[in-house]
Amino acid sequence: MPMTDNSAGKTGAATEGVRARDRLALLTADNAAVPLPAGVQAITAILLAVLLIALPWLGLGYRFLSIAITTLYTAIGLYGLGLQFGQAGIMSVGHAALMGVGAYASAILSVQLGLGFWTSLPFAMALSAIVGGVIGLPTLRVGGQHYIIITFCFCALFVIVLTNGGTFTGSATGLDVGSVTPLPGINFDKLSNNYYLVLAALFLALAATYLIGNSRYGRTLRAIRENEQLARSVGINVDLHKLGVLMVSGLFAGLAGVLQLYYLRHISPTLFGAFPSLYLALMVMLGGARYLYGPLIGAVVVNFLPEVLNLDPVDSRIAYGVCLLLVILLLPGGVGAGIKNVYCAVRGGFEKQGGGTNGRA
Amino acid sequence: MAALEVRGLRKQFGGVVALNGIDLDIGTDQVVGIVGPNGSGKTTLFNVVTGVHPATGGTVSWQGQDITNLGPHRIARKRLVRTFQQAMSFPGLTVDENVRIAWEQGRMGGSRWASPGMILNFVGLAPLGRAIAGSLPFGSLRRLGLAVALGVSPELLLLDEPGAGLNDSEAQAFAAVIAQLPPQGIGVCLIDHDMDMMSDLCDRLIVLDFGTKIAEGLPAEVLADPKVREVYLGPDKKAAAS
Numbered sequence A: 001m002p003m004t005d006n007s008a009g010k011t012g013a014a015t016e017g018v019r020a021r022d023r024l025a026l027l028t029a030d031n032a033a034v035p036l037p038a039g040v041q042a043i044t045a046i047l048l049a050v051l052l053i054a055l056p057w058l059g060l061g062y063r064f065l066s067i068a069i070t071t072l073y074t075a076i077g078l079y080g081l082g083l084q085f086g087q088a089g090i091m092s093v094g095h096a097a098l099m100g101v102g103a104y105a106s107a108i109l110s111v112q113l114g115l116g117f118w119t120s121l122p123f124a125m126a127l128s129a130i131v132g133g134v135i136g137l138p139t140l141r142v143g144g145q146h147y148i149i150i151t152f153c154f155c156a157l158f159v160i161v162l163t164n165g166g167t168f169t170g171s172a173t174g175l176d177v178g179s180v181t182p183l184p185g186i187n188f189d190k191l192s193n194n195y196y197l198v199l200a201a202l203f204l205a206l207a208a209t210y211l212i213g214n215s216r217y218g219r220t221l222r223a224i225r226e227n228e229q230l231a232r233s234v235g236i237n238v239d240l241h242k243l244g245v246l247m248v249s250g251l252f253a254g255l256a257g258v259l260q261l262y263y264l265r266h267i268s269p270t271l272f273g274a275f276p277s278l279y280l281a282l283m284v285m286l287g288g289a290r291y292l293y294g295p296l297i298g299a300v301v302v303n304f305l306p307e308v309l310n311l312d313p314v315d316s317r318i319a320y321g322v323c324l325l326l327v328i329l330l331l332p333g334g335v336g337a338g339i340k341n342v343y344c345a346v347r348g349g350f351e352k353q354g355g356g357t358n359g360r361a
Numbered sequence B: 001m002a003a004l005e006v007r008g009l010r011k012q013f014g015g016v017v018a019l020n021g022i023d024l025d026i027g028t029d030q031v032v033g034i035v036g037p038n039g040s041g042k043t044t045l046f047n048v049v050t051g052v053h054p055a056t057g058g059t060v061s062w063q064g065q066d067i068t069n070l071g072p073h074r075i076a077r078k079r080l081v082r083t084f085q086q087a088m089s090f091p092g093l094t095v096d097e098n099v100r101i102a103w104e105q106g107r108m109g110g111s112r113w114a115s116p117g118m119i120l121n122f123v124g125l126a127p128l129g130r131a132i133a134g135s136l137p138f139g140s141l142r143r144l145g146l147a148v149a150l151g152v153s154p155e156l157l158l159l160d161e162p163g164a165g166l167n168d169s170e171a172q173a174f175a176a177v178i179a180q181l182p183p184q185g186i187g188v189c190l191i192d193h194d195m196d197m198m199s200d201l202c203d204r205l206i207v208l209d210f211g212t213k214i215a216e217g218l219p220a221e222v223l224a225d226p227k228v229r230e231v232y233l234g235p236d237k238k239a240a241a242s
């Protein structure tokens, strides 16, 4: 049977004939499903790594480096959210609370038992993972919208519990910890060393995200996101994998929370409430949850935007709202999608994008 | 003993009796056709056999094991695989990835396909590997549905109207692909409304009406059965619609 289709062999002439409207459609399309060539991926990774490693040497100042650290540990939390939302299609608007579980677990272990950063880290991550899974249990029975509400409620409840936890949780004032236990020759009181600690964790999160995305596990998650019924019919245990990815996401959140705790040295309930949670959701959508660098881009934009534009907190909230609306309307795949499309366009590689992604713009 | 044995299978949706005590034996070396008017329970039969809906009564056994009410993914892993009446895919992913997902699930315990590419070749989708499934023309989407099911490395395939919505030449090409399956050890149980194609393709036909099996046998015999002519083809000669 002859295959008449527009996606396989688009000729150069056809590409030239692409009209402006179609070009716009291609620039705004979500092309996460089509991988870039391995060489391009490798070069991007190396350039990014060099830039991030060199950052403290660029003489950008204390304030810049502080915001950079905030950006990076936020991004680590976002990589968990990127996995559960971008890959498995399960959105949460209570993710800051999950980071809070890790942060508070570590802080309480420090205050009550005197455990330091390194020893409390595995416990904090495990607890975040367990809590992430438990919150996810109801999703197995009901739809994704229901889960969003549950995560939001969890967030509110978490803040209430912390504020009423007496000296155990430090109530509204919160808890303090010392600095990260030094490694031989590395003192984490120095800001640039703290930056490298967080950066190392970010690289781990990035590597994990990359490996998962290109593995059978990642494909299984995407299958669930795309069509649960079909996923079941090919032998995928959908319920188990949904719980699993929420727990993996919890691991990332726990790690991010502990890094946040030991950077700030002081945590209080408001850090993990509804607003920070909504910001996390905003960042992951803004950056592009399905793209390897999407969460990082989202974190950079949201953390540096008020700084660059010199906005006060109220104005920056308005700016975030406008950004989010623009992205949802114009660039459903997020900024990450835009960057990838621009790259493909510059390479004249429209035919690489699998063609007929529906031309609604 | 047949690979798939269905005994007294019942399914009720509230007051609607969709399956009213069905007995079936299906092997893995034949194409068995299931026909019947709209709403006679064909899709429901597949849904209950593959664990999508729980049975109200009766048993399903597969290769000697009772699989009644096992979850759909468990049944698929036992290499009893079905397709859906509405063409289905993982729409946001490439054709390659769609098939790879199924192939990786079927690989545990050995796949009959060395690679997902072999499946694409077999169904004639190899040139479209990089296309996004959601952007495929309908005929290719139907092929992809078959490729995904084959990816699981099935021993018996339950195909729910795989030819629906295809034009004549596409449907014929599709039938030719299906006919190649039993010789490779993949049994086929096929639902379709196209009686000409069914009598050509099927070794055996089963007729359902109101959730009851009213006839079974060689296509020519079944189609000559006065009961079948009355309920299925209707009082006037050919009312078969899709």
Ligand SMILES: Nc1ncnc2c1ncn2[C@@H]1O[C@H](COP(=O)(O)OP(=O)(O)OP(=O)(O)O)[C@@H](O)[C@H]1O
Binding pocket: B013, B016, B017, B018, B036, B037, B038, B039, B040, B041, B042, B043, B044, B045, B085
């Ligand atoms: N999920 C469901 N909930 C309630 N009733 C259902 C459900 N699925 C099927 N039914 C009912 O069961 C009966 C059999 O439907 P089924 O879809 O199995 O028919 P079919 O033989 O596949 O028809 P068609 O040829 O139109 O595909 C119909 O009366 C239908 O309305």
Ligand SMILES: [Mg+2]
Binding pocket: B042, B043, B044, B085
């Ligand atoms: Mg049907």
